[in-house]
Amino acid sequence: MSSGKVTLLSAGPGDVDLLTLRAARVLACADVVLLDDLANPEIATLAPSARVLRVGKRGGCRSTPQAFIERLMVRYARRGLHVVRVKGGDALMFGRAGEELAALRDAGIATAIVNGVSSAFAAANALGISLTHRAHCQGVTFVTAHLQDHREPDWSALAATRTTLAIYMGMSRLDALCAALGDALGPHTPGAVVQHAGGANERSVVARLDRLADAAHAAGLGSPAIILVGPAIAEARNASARPEATLARAA
Amino acid sequence: MSSGKVTLLSAGPGDVDLLTLRAARVLACADVVLLDDLANPEIATLAPSARVLRVGKRGGCRSTPQAFIERLMVRYARRGLHVVRVKGGDALMFGRAGEELAALRDAGIATAIVNGVSSAFAAANALGISLTHRAHCQGVTFVTAHLQDHREPDWSALAATRTTLAIYMGMSRLDALCAALGDALGPHTPGAVVQHAGGANERSVVARLDRLADAAHAAGLGSPAIILVGPAIAEARNASARPEATLARAA
Structure with a gap:
Protein backbone atom coordinates (compact mmCIF):
# COMPACT_ATOMS: atom_id res chain seq x y z
CA MET A 1 0.00 0.00 0.00
CA ASN A 115 -13.42 23.34 -4.21
CA GLY A 116 -13.04 26.81 -5.66
CA VAL A 117 -14.68 29.72 -7.44
CA SER A 118 -15.93 28.95 -10.94
CA SER A 119 -15.25 31.54 -13.64
CA ALA A 120 -18.89 32.46 -14.31
CA PHE A 121 -19.17 33.86 -10.78
CA ALA A 122 -16.19 36.12 -11.47
CA ALA A 123 -17.82 37.11 -14.77
CA ALA A 124 -20.97 38.21 -12.92
CA ASN A 125 -18.73 40.11 -10.51
CA ALA A 126 -17.10 41.91 -13.45
CA LEU A 127 -20.56 43.11 -14.51
CA GLY A 128 -21.70 43.90 -10.97
CA ILE A 129 -24.73 41.62 -11.24
CA SER A 130 -26.28 38.59 -9.59
CA LEU A 131 -26.42 35.50 -11.82
CA THR A 132 -29.93 34.84 -10.50
CA HIS A 133 -31.73 38.15 -9.84
CA ARG A 134 -35.09 36.79 -8.74
CA ALA A 135 -37.02 39.43 -10.66
CA HIS A 136 -35.58 37.94 -13.86
CA CYS A 137 -34.98 34.20 -13.48
CA GLN A 138 -35.14 31.12 -11.26
CA GLY A 139 -31.54 30.02 -11.59
CA VAL A 140 -28.48 29.70 -13.80
CA THR A 141 -27.31 26.99 -16.19
CA PHE A 142 -23.60 26.35 -16.77
CA VAL A 143 -22.89 24.63 -20.09
CA THR A 144 -19.91 23.97 -22.26
CA ALA A 145 -20.25 24.74 -25.97
CA HIS A 146 -17.90 21.81 -26.72
CA LEU A 147 -19.69 18.49 -26.27
CA GLN A 148 -17.88 15.17 -26.16
CA ASP A 149 -19.39 14.07 -29.50
CA HIS A 150 -18.82 17.47 -31.21
CA ARG A 151 -22.57 18.21 -31.43
CA GLU A 152 -24.01 21.58 -30.41
CA PRO A 153 -25.78 21.87 -27.08
CA ASP A 154 -29.58 21.97 -27.41
CA TRP A 155 -29.87 25.77 -27.24
CA SER A 156 -33.67 25.82 -27.48
CA ALA A 157 -34.04 23.42 -24.55
CA LEU A 158 -31.60 25.53 -22.53
CA ALA A 159 -33.45 28.73 -23.45
CA ALA A 160 -36.76 27.17 -22.35
CA THR A 161 -35.53 26.92 -18.75
CA ARG A 162 -35.66 30.73 -18.37
CA THR A 163 -32.45 30.51 -16.39
CA THR A 164 -29.41 32.70 -16.97
CA LEU A 165 -27.06 30.83 -19.32
CA ALA A 166 -23.34 30.82 -18.50
CA ILE A 167 -21.47 29.33 -21.45
CA TYR A 168 -17.90 28.07 -21.06
CA MET A 169 -15.52 27.45 -23.98
CA GLY A 170 -17.90 29.08 -26.45
CA MET A 171 -15.82 31.79 -28.13
CA SER A 172 -14.99 29.79 -31.26
CA ARG A 173 -18.76 29.37 -31.79
CA LEU A 174 -19.87 32.81 -30.60
CA ASP A 175 -21.66 33.89 -33.81
CA ALA A 176 -23.57 30.63 -34.16
CA LEU A 177 -24.62 30.43 -30.53
CA CYS A 178 -25.75 34.06 -30.40
CA ALA A 179 -27.88 33.38 -33.51
CA ALA A 180 -29.36 30.17 -32.05
CA LEU A 181 -30.10 31.77 -28.68
CA GLY A 182 -31.46 34.90 -30.41
CA ASP A 183 -33.95 32.68 -32.27
CA ALA A 184 -35.01 30.99 -29.04
CA LEU A 185 -35.02 33.96 -26.64
CA GLY A 186 -35.45 36.95 -28.96
CA PRO A 187 -32.70 39.13 -30.47
CA HIS A 188 -33.10 41.83 -27.81
CA THR A 189 -32.18 39.48 -24.96
CA PRO A 190 -29.14 40.89 -23.17
CA GLY A 191 -25.83 39.08 -23.18
CA ALA A 192 -22.22 39.66 -22.19
CA VAL A 193 -18.75 38.32 -22.89
CA VAL A 194 -16.18 38.45 -20.09
CA GLN A 195 -12.61 37.55 -21.00
CA HIS A 196 -10.11 36.56 -18.29
CA ALA A 197 -12.84 36.80 -15.63
CA GLY A 198 -11.33 37.46 -12.22
CA GLY A 199 -7.89 38.23 -13.62
CA ALA A 200 -5.87 41.43 -13.83
CA ASN A 201 -6.48 41.56 -17.60
CA GLU A 202 -10.26 41.09 -17.33
CA ARG A 203 -12.30 42.74 -20.11
CA SER A 204 -15.98 42.61 -20.99
CA VAL A 205 -18.72 43.79 -23.31
CA VAL A 206 -22.48 43.85 -22.76
CA ALA A 207 -24.87 43.85 -25.74
CA ARG A 208 -28.16 42.44 -26.98
CA LEU A 209 -27.85 39.01 -28.58
CA ASP A 210 -28.05 40.23 -32.19
CA ARG A 211 -25.08 42.54 -31.56
CA LEU A 212 -23.05 40.60 -29.00
CA ALA A 213 -20.77 38.67 -31.39
CA ASP A 214 -19.92 41.83 -33.37
CA ALA A 215 -19.30 43.77 -30.17
CA ALA A 216 -17.02 41.06 -28.79
CA HIS A 217 -15.06 40.81 -32.04
CA ALA A 218 -14.76 44.62 -32.26
CA ALA A 219 -13.38 44.70 -28.73
CA GLY A 220 -10.90 41.96 -29.62
CA LEU A 221 -12.21 39.55 -26.99
CA GLY A 222 -11.19 35.90 -27.32
CA SER A 223 -10.66 32.77 -25.21
CA PRO A 224 -10.73 32.14 -22.35
CA ALA A 225 -14.06 33.87 -21.83
CA ILE A 226 -17.47 33.34 -20.24
CA ILE A 227 -20.59 34.17 -22.28
CA LEU A 228 -23.60 35.18 -20.17
CA VAL A 229 -27.11 35.35 -21.66
CA GLY A 230 -30.48 36.18 -20.14
CA PRO A 231 -32.71 38.93 -18.75
CA ALA A 232 -30.64 39.15 -15.53
CA ILE A 233 -27.75 40.60 -17.58
CA ALA A 234 -29.85 43.76 -18.13
CA GLU A 235 -28.81 44.83 -14.61
CA ALA A 236 -25.27 45.24 -15.94
CA ARG A 237 -26.19 48.47 -17.71
CA ASN A 238 -26.61 50.19 -14.40
CA ALA A 239 -23.47 48.49 -13.24
CA SER A 240 -21.33 49.95 -16.02
CA ALA A 241 -22.52 53.44 -15.12
CA ARG A 242 -21.52 53.19 -11.47
CA PRO A 243 -18.50 55.28 -10.57
CA GLU A 244 -17.01 52.54 -8.44
CA ALA A 245 -16.85 49.99 -11.25
CA THR A 246 -13.22 49.17 -10.61
CA LEU A 247 -13.58 48.73 -6.87
CA ALA A 248 -14.39 45.05 -6.94
CA ARG A 249 -10.83 44.43 -8.06
CA ALA A 250 -9.22 46.62 -5.46
CA ALA A 251 -11.25 45.32 -2.52
CA MET B 1 -19.26 62.43 -0.32
CA ASN B 115 -16.74 35.63 -4.91
CA GLY B 116 -16.78 32.27 -3.20
CA VAL B 117 -17.60 28.58 -3.43
CA SER B 118 -21.26 27.80 -3.95
CA SER B 119 -22.74 24.94 -1.89
CA ALA B 120 -23.51 22.64 -4.84
CA PHE B 121 -19.77 22.32 -5.56
CA ALA B 122 -19.22 21.19 -1.97
CA ALA B 123 -22.13 18.77 -2.37
CA ALA B 124 -20.45 17.20 -5.41
CA ASN B 125 -17.23 17.01 -3.38
CA ALA B 126 -19.10 15.15 -0.62
CA LEU B 127 -20.11 12.53 -3.19
CA GLY B 128 -16.69 12.47 -4.90
CA ILE B 129 -18.17 13.31 -8.31
CA SER B 130 -17.94 15.92 -11.04
CA LEU B 131 -21.14 17.96 -11.52
CA THR B 132 -20.64 17.67 -15.27
CA HIS B 133 -19.07 14.30 -16.12
CA ARG B 134 -18.98 14.61 -19.89
CA ALA B 135 -20.07 11.03 -20.45
CA HIS B 136 -23.39 11.93 -18.78
CA CYS B 137 -24.27 15.58 -19.41
CA GLN B 138 -23.34 18.90 -20.99
CA GLY B 139 -23.56 21.06 -17.89
CA VAL B 140 -25.31 21.79 -14.62
CA THR B 141 -28.33 23.90 -13.73
CA PHE B 142 -28.60 25.63 -10.34
CA VAL B 143 -32.19 26.45 -9.37
CA THR B 144 -34.03 27.46 -6.26
CA ALA B 145 -37.21 25.58 -5.45
CA HIS B 146 -38.65 28.79 -3.94
CA LEU B 147 -39.66 31.23 -6.66
CA GLN B 148 -40.54 34.87 -5.98
CA ASP B 149 -44.21 34.32 -6.86
CA HIS B 150 -44.49 31.01 -4.92
CA ARG B 151 -44.92 28.96 -8.11
CA GLU B 152 -42.98 25.76 -8.73
CA PRO B 153 -40.01 25.81 -11.13
CA ASP B 154 -40.82 24.27 -14.53
CA TRP B 155 -39.33 20.85 -13.73
CA SER B 156 -40.05 19.37 -17.16
CA ALA B 157 -38.24 22.23 -18.94
CA LEU B 158 -35.29 21.81 -16.55
CA ALA B 159 -35.26 18.04 -17.11
CA ALA B 160 -35.23 18.56 -20.90
CA THR B 161 -31.82 20.27 -20.72
CA ARG B 162 -30.14 16.97 -19.82
CA THR B 163 -27.94 18.89 -17.41
CA THR B 164 -27.29 17.86 -13.82
CA LEU B 165 -29.80 19.68 -11.60
CA ALA B 166 -28.57 21.27 -8.37
CA ILE B 167 -31.57 22.39 -6.36
CA TYR B 168 -31.19 24.90 -3.52
CA MET B 169 -33.79 25.45 -0.78
CA GLY B 170 -35.79 22.44 -1.89
CA MET B 171 -36.11 20.29 1.24
CA SER B 172 -39.62 21.45 2.18
CA ARG B 173 -40.76 20.30 -1.27
CA LEU B 174 -38.57 17.22 -1.59
CA ASP B 175 -41.38 14.67 -2.14
CA ALA B 176 -43.13 16.79 -4.77
CA LEU B 177 -39.99 17.66 -6.71
CA CYS B 178 -38.72 14.06 -6.72
CA ALA B 179 -42.13 12.99 -8.11
CA ALA B 180 -42.13 15.72 -10.78
CA LEU B 181 -38.54 15.01 -11.83
CA GLY B 182 -39.20 11.25 -11.74
CA ASP B 183 -42.04 11.78 -14.22
CA ALA B 184 -39.80 13.84 -16.50
CA LEU B 185 -36.53 11.91 -16.23
CA GLY B 186 -37.66 8.44 -15.19
CA PRO B 187 -37.91 7.04 -11.64
CA HIS B 188 -34.54 5.27 -11.87
CA THR B 189 -32.62 8.53 -12.41
CA PRO B 190 -30.04 8.89 -9.63
CA GLY B 191 -30.27 11.69 -7.11
CA ALA B 192 -28.66 12.76 -3.85
CA VAL B 193 -29.32 14.97 -0.87
CA VAL B 194 -26.34 16.58 0.86
CA GLN B 195 -27.04 18.41 4.11
CA HIS B 196 -24.55 20.97 5.47
CA ALA B 197 -22.38 20.56 2.36
CA GLY B 198 -18.79 21.53 3.10
CA GLY B 199 -19.35 21.67 6.85
CA ALA B 200 -18.13 19.48 9.70
CA ASN B 201 -21.64 18.04 10.11
CA GLU B 202 -22.07 17.19 6.41
CA ARG B 203 -24.31 14.18 5.71
CA SER B 204 -25.65 12.74 2.47
CA VAL B 205 -27.77 10.02 0.87
CA VAL B 206 -27.72 8.78 -2.72
CA ALA B 207 -30.78 7.03 -4.19
CA ARG B 208 -32.87 6.76 -7.33
CA LEU B 209 -35.55 9.45 -7.67
CA ASP B 210 -38.46 7.24 -6.60
CA ARG B 211 -36.66 6.43 -3.33
CA LEU B 212 -34.71 9.62 -2.65
CA ALA B 213 -37.30 11.45 -0.54
CA ASP B 214 -37.90 8.38 1.68
CA ALA B 215 -34.16 7.81 2.02
CA ALA B 216 -33.55 11.45 2.99
CA HIS B 217 -36.38 11.42 5.53
CA ALA B 218 -35.19 8.08 6.98
CA ALA B 219 -31.71 9.54 7.40
CA GLY B 220 -33.19 12.59 9.11
CA LEU B 221 -31.79 15.03 6.56
CA GLY B 222 -33.27 18.55 6.51
CA SER B 223 -32.38 22.12 5.56
CA PRO B 224 -29.97 23.49 4.60
CA ALA B 225 -29.30 20.91 1.90
CA ILE B 226 -28.49 20.61 -1.79
CA ILE B 227 -30.49 18.18 -3.93
CA LEU B 228 -28.58 16.80 -6.93
CA VAL B 229 -30.37 14.96 -9.76
CA GLY B 230 -29.12 13.47 -13.02
CA PRO B 231 -27.15 10.63 -14.60
CA ALA B 232 -23.83 12.13 -13.42
CA ILE B 233 -24.81 11.28 -9.82
CA ALA B 234 -24.47 7.59 -10.70
CA GLU B 235 -20.70 8.03 -10.30
CA ALA B 236 -21.30 8.56 -6.58
CA ARG B 237 -21.93 4.86 -6.02
CA ASN B 238 -18.30 4.11 -6.70
CA ALA B 239 -17.44 7.09 -4.55
CA SER B 240 -19.23 5.74 -1.49
CA ALA B 241 -17.29 2.49 -1.79
CA ARG B 242 -13.86 4.11 -1.85
CA PRO B 243 -11.86 3.62 1.32
CA GLU B 244 -10.68 7.23 1.37
CA ALA B 245 -14.20 8.70 1.45
CA THR B 246 -13.39 10.99 4.35
CA LEU B 247 -10.12 12.29 2.96
CA ALA B 248 -11.61 15.27 1.15
CA ARG B 249 -12.36 16.73 4.57
CA ALA B 250 -8.97 16.10 6.01
CA ALA B 251 -7.06 17.41 2.97
Missing part, protein backbone atom coordinates in the same frame (compact mmCIF):
# COMPACT_ATOMS: atom_id res chain seq x y z
CA SER A 2 1.14 3.48 -0.88
CA SER A 3 0.87 6.46 1.46
CA GLY A 4 0.77 8.91 -1.45
CA LYS A 5 -2.37 10.65 -2.56
CA VAL A 6 -3.78 13.00 -5.18
CA THR A 7 -5.72 16.17 -4.45
CA LEU A 8 -7.78 17.74 -7.23
CA LEU A 9 -7.47 21.41 -6.33
CA SER A 10 -9.48 24.34 -7.69
CA ALA A 11 -7.44 27.37 -8.75
CA GLY A 12 -10.47 29.62 -9.14
CA PRO A 13 -10.57 32.25 -11.89
CA GLY A 14 -7.63 34.57 -12.42
CA ASP A 15 -6.05 36.18 -9.39
CA VAL A 16 -4.23 33.94 -6.92
CA ASP A 17 -6.10 35.45 -3.97
CA LEU A 18 -9.29 33.83 -5.32
CA LEU A 19 -7.98 30.46 -4.10
CA THR A 20 -9.48 29.26 -0.84
CA LEU A 21 -7.58 29.22 2.45
CA ARG A 22 -7.74 25.41 2.27
CA ALA A 23 -6.23 25.39 -1.22
CA ALA A 24 -3.32 27.51 -0.02
CA ARG A 25 -2.74 25.18 2.93
CA VAL A 26 -2.78 22.08 0.73
CA LEU A 27 -0.40 23.64 -1.82
CA ALA A 28 2.04 24.59 0.93
CA CYS A 29 2.70 20.91 1.67
CA ALA A 30 2.43 19.52 -1.87
CA ASP A 31 5.27 17.36 -3.22
CA VAL A 32 4.26 17.57 -6.89
CA VAL A 33 2.00 20.15 -8.55
CA LEU A 34 0.43 19.48 -11.97
CA LEU A 35 -0.68 22.84 -13.35
CA ASP A 36 -3.44 23.31 -15.91
CA ASP A 37 -3.20 25.90 -18.72
CA LEU A 38 -6.26 27.70 -17.37
CA ALA A 39 -4.80 28.03 -13.88
CA ASN A 40 -2.70 31.06 -12.97
CA PRO A 41 1.02 30.04 -13.06
CA GLU A 42 1.68 32.27 -10.01
CA ILE A 43 0.01 29.50 -8.01
CA ALA A 44 3.41 27.79 -8.03
CA THR A 45 4.61 30.41 -5.52
CA LEU A 46 2.20 28.88 -2.98
CA ALA A 47 3.92 25.50 -3.34
CA PRO A 48 7.57 26.33 -2.57
CA SER A 49 8.63 22.75 -1.84
CA ALA A 50 6.90 21.14 -4.82
CA ARG A 51 8.11 20.04 -8.20
CA VAL A 52 5.81 21.96 -10.60
CA LEU A 53 4.83 20.46 -13.97
CA ARG A 54 2.78 22.26 -16.64
CA VAL A 55 0.20 19.93 -18.17
CA GLY A 56 -1.92 22.28 -20.29
CA LYS A 57 -4.72 20.87 -22.39
CA ARG A 58 -6.13 23.98 -24.06
CA GLY A 59 -8.56 23.15 -26.88
CA GLY A 60 -6.96 23.02 -30.32
CA CYS A 61 -3.37 23.53 -29.14
CA ARG A 62 -0.57 21.04 -28.70
CA SER A 63 -1.12 19.67 -25.26
CA THR A 64 -0.52 16.88 -22.79
CA PRO A 65 -2.83 13.90 -23.43
CA GLN A 66 -5.35 13.13 -20.68
CA ALA A 67 -4.12 9.53 -20.31
CA PHE A 68 -0.56 10.75 -19.74
CA ILE A 69 -1.69 13.15 -17.00
CA GLU A 70 -3.55 10.33 -15.28
CA ARG A 71 -0.50 8.04 -15.45
CA LEU A 72 1.69 10.82 -14.08
CA MET A 73 -0.57 11.32 -11.06
CA VAL A 74 -0.67 7.59 -10.33
CA ARG A 75 3.11 7.22 -10.72
CA TYR A 76 3.99 10.02 -8.28
CA ALA A 77 1.32 8.98 -5.76
CA ARG A 78 2.69 5.41 -5.79
CA ARG A 79 6.07 6.81 -4.77
CA GLY A 80 4.32 8.02 -1.61
CA LEU A 81 4.12 11.65 -2.75
CA HIS A 82 1.27 14.10 -2.31
CA VAL A 83 0.31 15.12 -5.85
CA VAL A 84 -1.80 18.26 -6.27
CA ARG A 85 -3.61 18.50 -9.60
CA VAL A 86 -4.53 22.18 -10.05
CA LYS A 87 -7.51 23.00 -12.27
CA GLY A 88 -8.89 26.40 -13.29
CA GLY A 89 -12.22 27.46 -11.78
CA ASP A 90 -13.82 24.70 -9.70
CA ALA A 91 -12.31 21.25 -10.26
CA LEU A 92 -15.74 19.60 -10.32
CA MET A 93 -17.11 21.48 -13.36
CA PHE A 94 -15.88 21.03 -16.95
CA GLY A 95 -12.41 19.76 -16.05
CA ARG A 96 -12.60 16.00 -16.62
CA ALA A 97 -12.46 15.50 -12.88
CA GLY A 98 -14.91 12.62 -13.31
CA GLU A 99 -12.50 10.72 -15.53
CA GLU A 100 -9.48 11.51 -13.32
CA LEU A 101 -11.25 10.44 -10.13
CA ALA A 102 -12.29 7.17 -11.80
CA ALA A 103 -8.73 6.50 -12.99
CA LEU A 104 -7.31 7.21 -9.52
CA ARG A 105 -9.84 4.95 -7.82
CA ASP A 106 -9.16 2.17 -10.32
CA ALA A 107 -5.48 2.48 -9.40
CA GLY A 108 -6.28 2.41 -5.68
CA ILE A 109 -4.93 5.90 -5.04
CA ALA A 110 -6.40 7.98 -2.19
CA THR A 111 -8.02 11.18 -3.46
CA ALA A 112 -9.21 14.48 -2.06
CA ILE A 113 -10.92 17.46 -3.68
CA VAL A 114 -10.65 21.14 -2.78
CA SER B 2 -18.73 59.45 1.92
CA SER B 3 -15.57 57.37 1.93
CA GLY B 4 -17.42 54.34 3.28
CA LYS B 5 -18.25 51.34 1.18
CA VAL B 6 -20.02 47.99 1.20
CA THR B 7 -18.47 44.68 0.16
CA LEU B 8 -20.75 41.74 -0.59
CA LEU B 9 -18.57 38.85 0.54
CA SER B 10 -19.05 35.14 -0.14
CA ALA B 11 -18.69 32.87 2.89
CA GLY B 12 -18.64 29.68 0.85
CA PRO B 13 -20.24 26.52 2.21
CA GLY B 14 -19.52 25.35 5.74
CA ASP B 15 -15.93 25.36 6.93
CA VAL B 16 -14.19 28.72 7.33
CA ASP B 17 -11.18 27.57 5.31
CA LEU B 18 -13.44 27.48 2.22
CA LEU B 19 -13.34 31.29 2.14
CA THR B 20 -10.95 32.77 -0.40
CA LEU B 21 -7.67 34.44 0.54
CA ARG B 22 -9.22 37.72 -0.67
CA ALA B 23 -12.25 37.27 1.58
CA ALA B 24 -10.00 36.75 4.60
CA ARG B 25 -8.02 39.90 3.73
CA VAL B 26 -11.18 42.01 3.32
CA LEU B 27 -12.66 40.73 6.61
CA ALA B 28 -9.44 41.55 8.45
CA CYS B 29 -9.99 45.27 7.82
CA ALA B 30 -13.79 45.37 8.04
CA ASP B 31 -15.43 47.90 10.38
CA VAL B 32 -18.88 46.32 10.40
CA VAL B 33 -19.80 42.72 9.47
CA LEU B 34 -23.41 41.77 8.69
CA LEU B 35 -23.63 37.99 8.99
CA ASP B 36 -26.20 35.84 7.21
CA ASP B 37 -27.84 32.81 8.86
CA LEU B 38 -26.36 30.49 6.23
CA ALA B 39 -22.82 31.76 6.81
CA ASN B 40 -20.62 30.06 9.42
CA PRO B 41 -20.58 32.27 12.55
CA GLU B 42 -16.87 31.42 13.08
CA ILE B 43 -16.23 33.87 10.24
CA ALA B 44 -16.42 36.59 12.88
CA THR B 45 -13.00 35.42 14.14
CA LEU B 46 -11.50 36.65 10.84
CA ALA B 47 -12.80 40.17 11.54
CA PRO B 48 -11.30 40.97 14.96
CA SER B 49 -11.77 44.75 14.70
CA ALA B 50 -15.33 44.68 13.36
CA ARG B 51 -18.70 45.10 15.01
CA VAL B 52 -20.54 41.89 14.03
CA LEU B 53 -24.31 41.90 13.53
CA ARG B 54 -26.40 38.78 12.83
CA VAL B 55 -29.00 39.49 10.14
CA GLY B 56 -30.41 36.02 9.40
CA LYS B 57 -33.26 35.66 6.95
CA ARG B 58 -33.89 31.93 6.99
CA GLY B 59 -37.11 30.94 5.23
CA GLY B 60 -40.12 30.67 7.52
CA CYS B 61 -38.34 31.85 10.69
CA ARG B 62 -38.43 35.18 12.44
CA SER B 63 -35.82 37.21 10.61
CA THR B 64 -34.46 40.61 9.72
CA PRO B 65 -36.44 42.23 6.86
CA GLN B 66 -34.53 42.80 3.64
CA ALA B 67 -35.29 46.55 3.61
CA PHE B 68 -33.86 46.91 7.12
CA ILE B 69 -30.61 45.16 6.11
CA GLU B 70 -30.27 47.49 3.14
CA ARG B 71 -30.85 50.58 5.33
CA LEU B 72 -28.29 49.28 7.83
CA MET B 73 -25.62 48.90 5.12
CA VAL B 74 -26.29 52.39 3.77
CA ARG B 75 -26.27 53.96 7.24
CA TYR B 76 -22.90 52.51 8.28
CA ALA B 77 -21.29 53.21 4.89
CA ARG B 78 -22.44 56.85 5.10
CA ARG B 79 -20.54 57.10 8.38
CA GLY B 80 -17.42 56.33 6.35
CA LEU B 81 -17.19 52.72 7.50
CA HIS B 82 -16.29 49.64 5.48
CA VAL B 83 -19.32 47.37 5.76
CA VAL B 84 -18.88 43.69 4.84
CA ARG B 85 -22.11 41.86 4.08
CA VAL B 86 -21.34 38.15 4.40
CA LYS B 87 -23.50 35.72 2.44
CA GLY B 88 -23.44 31.90 2.42
CA GLY B 89 -22.09 30.22 -0.73
CA ASP B 90 -21.37 32.70 -3.53
CA ALA B 91 -22.90 36.13 -3.01
CA LEU B 92 -24.02 36.34 -6.65
CA MET B 93 -26.32 33.31 -6.60
CA PHE B 94 -29.66 33.10 -4.72
CA GLY B 95 -28.81 35.71 -2.10
CA ARG B 96 -30.70 38.82 -3.21
CA ALA B 97 -27.41 40.41 -4.18
CA GLY B 98 -29.16 41.96 -7.17
CA GLU B 99 -31.57 43.87 -4.95
CA GLU B 100 -28.85 44.87 -2.48
CA LEU B 101 -26.51 46.13 -5.23
CA ALA B 102 -29.37 48.18 -6.73
CA ALA B 103 -30.23 49.70 -3.34
CA LEU B 104 -26.59 50.59 -2.69
CA ARG B 105 -26.17 52.17 -6.11
CA ASP B 106 -29.38 54.17 -5.67
CA ALA B 107 -27.91 55.46 -2.42
CA GLY B 108 -24.60 56.33 -4.10
CA ILE B 109 -22.59 53.89 -1.98
CA ALA B 110 -19.41 52.36 -3.44
CA THR B 111 -19.64 48.58 -3.69
CA ALA B 112 -17.34 45.63 -4.16
CA ILE B 113 -18.00 41.90 -4.47
CA VAL B 114 -15.83 38.98 -3.35
